[in-house]
Amino acid sequence: MEVKARAPGKIILSGEHAVVHGCTAVAASIDLYTYASLSFPSPSSENDDTLNLRLKDSGLEFSWQIERLKDALSNLGCPFPSKPISCPTESLKSISMLVEEQSIPEAKIALASGLSAFLWLYTSIQGFKPATVVINSDLPLGSGLGSSAAFCVSLSAVFLSLSDSMNKDRSQQGWLIFEDSELQLLNKWAFEGEKIIHGKPSGIDNTVSTYGNMIKFKSGDLTRIKSSLPLRMLITNTRVGRNTKALVAGVSERTLRHPDVMSSIFNAVDFISRELSAIIQSPTPDELSITEKEEKLEELMEMNQGLLQCMGVSHASIETILRTTLKYKLASKLTGAGGGGCVLTLLPSCILLFCSLPNLPVDYHFYFVVYLFVFYNDRCLDNMALRSQNSLISQQHGHR
Numbered sequence: 001m002e003v004k005a006r007a008p009g010k011i012i013l014s015g016e017h018a019v020v021h022g023c024t025a026v027a028a029s030i031d032l033y034t035y036a037s038l039s040f041p042s043p044s045s046e047n048d049d050t051l052n053l054r055l056k057d058s059g060l061e062f063s064w065q066i067e068r069l070k071d072a073l074s075n076l077g078c079p080f081p082s083k084p085i086s087c088p089t090e091s092l093k094s095i096s097m098l099v100e101e102q103s104i105p106e107a108k109i110a111l112a113s114g115l116s117a118f119l120w121l122y123t124s125i126q127g128f129k130p131a132t133v134v135i136n137s138d139l140p141l142g143s144g145l146g147s148s149a150a151f152c153v154s155l156s157a158v159f160l161s162l163s164d165s166m167n168k169d170r171s172q173q174g175w176l177i178f179e180d181s182e183l184q185l186l187n188k189w190a191f192e193g194e195k196i197i198h199g200k201p202s203g204i205d206n207t208v209s210t211y212g213n214m215i216k217f218k219s220g221d222l223t224r225i226k227s228s229l230p231l232r233m234l235i236t237n238t239r240v241g242r243n244t245k246a247l248v249a250g251v252s253e254r255t256l257r258h259p260d261v262m263s264s265i266f267n268a269v270d271f272i273s274r275e276l277s278a279i280i281q282s283p284t285p286d287e288l289s290i291t292e293k294e295e296k297l298e299e300l301m302e303m304n305q306g307l308l309q310c311m312g313v314s315h316a317s318i319e320t321i322l323r324t325t326l327k328y329k330l331a332s333k334l335t336g337a338g339g340g341g342c343v344l345t346l347l348p349s350c351i352l353l354f355c356s357l358p359n360l361p362v363d364y365h366f367y368f369v370v371y372l373f374v375f376y377n378d379r380c381l382d383n384m385a386l387r388s389q390n391s392l393i394s395q396q397h398g399h400r
């Protein structure tokens with residue numbers, strides 16, 4: 001028996017970091033996914049006493065004897081899929097030891113927190129059953145596109161879909177449909193995984209990965225947003241690696257040193273996100289033309305970037321991209337935790353109009369923009385993949 005699920009990455013249009021401190025942020029899912037599959041061994045299989053995790057992108061494979069897992073995590077008792085709880089400190093210590101025993105190569109040590117999240121989610125939802133889990137991803141890891149959340153959401157989806165908490169009757173052509181309460185449960189579990197990777201996540205990344213589309217998020221509450229104008233964002237990867245946990249901790253330390261200043265900065269970001277979401281949602285045409293709306297969005301993105309600099313999360317590589325795009329009168333901001341990672345650039349409709357002129361190749365604007373970013377770009381997306389349905393899909397093959 002095998003179950004598969006996928007969960008998308010995201011971009012944050014405004015409000016990263018401030019959202020950790022209770023302010024509003026706006027995020028959208030993107031067309032890059034993390035894929036997870038779970039299979040249980042047949043009774044005659046050789047792998048019936050191990051839990052295996054295969055990370056296809058890094059070419060690494062990890063394996064734990066079920067008895068070893070039971071010894072280390074004996075205090076957990078029965079699995080509790082319908083009651084997401086935070087990993088207790090004692091269990092996290094035991095899990096860290098189980099991860100250390102795997103001797104991860106030094107260059108890939110950042111994966112350790114992902115492995116810990118995996119072990120916590122698996123043992124809490126599925127208990128101590130032998131299984132094989134395979135992961136692969138379109139997303140660059142540690143680049144601000146929410147790979148950690150997509151990892152936790154796709155894992156929670158496969159683990160829950162084979163647990164008693166799922167109603168298996170609601171399937172369409174082999175695809176299991178998650179109803180609202182099940183999505184909520186899965187989002188809560190994914191948040192617990194994110195906590196292990198990030199330390200203090202706001203929950204925006206796992207929420208947008210679970211529900212798809214575009215969302216406004218504040219203090220754990222989500223509001224779905226429908227954009228009334230075609231927003232196109234270029235995503236540029238600086239390829240400077242960084243770690244969200246350290247950046248979030250750095251902002252919290254700065255907040256302790258300068259509480260009043262930081263509170264004003266967060267407050268300003270809150271206003272930016274609220275104004276940005278209002279502009280995105282306001283009907284077109286209204287009193288503002290598309291161009292006027294885009295100009296406002298550009299200004300808000302630039303202001304948000306300035307405030308992120310004040311929080312101490314920009315980076316020389318990000319500043320280089322800001323300067324480069326500014327030469328072409330394009331506005332940019334970092335997305336995600338910053339410190340490297342990815343930068344967003346709004347592609348206004350005047351560039352897009354260019355490509356709809358007769359006799360111009362359809363992809364003209366795309367190549368034009370790619371040309372601008374050729375030195376920096378890892379991946380160009382000309383579309384934010386605004387999804388009309390849940391982006392989570394889980395497919396069952398056969399039955400146990």
Ligand SMILES: Nc1ncnc2c1ncn2[C@@H]1O[C@H](COP(=O)(O)OP(=O)(O)O)[C@@H](O)[C@H]1O
Pocket residue numbers: 034055110111112113114115135136137140141142143144145146147148149151197198242243244245336337
């Ligand atoms: N496909 C994956 N396989 C294993 N671990 C992953 C995967 N995707 C994400 N992770 C975990 O998440 C970490 C990156 O998360 P983070 O620093 O929050 O950056 P981002 O979420 O922006 O990509 C990785 O170092 C790893 O621990």
Ligand SMILES: C[C@@](O)(CCOP(=O)(O)O)CC(=O)O
Pocket residue numbers: 015016017018019020143144145146147148198200201202203204205244248335336337338
């Ligand atoms: C910085 C933050 O706002 C977003 C982090 O996103 P990412 O892990 O860099 O993709 C943290 C959070 O909201 O949990």
Ligand SMILES: [Mg+2]
Pocket residue numbers: 146147148149198205244
């Ligand atoms: Mg992350």
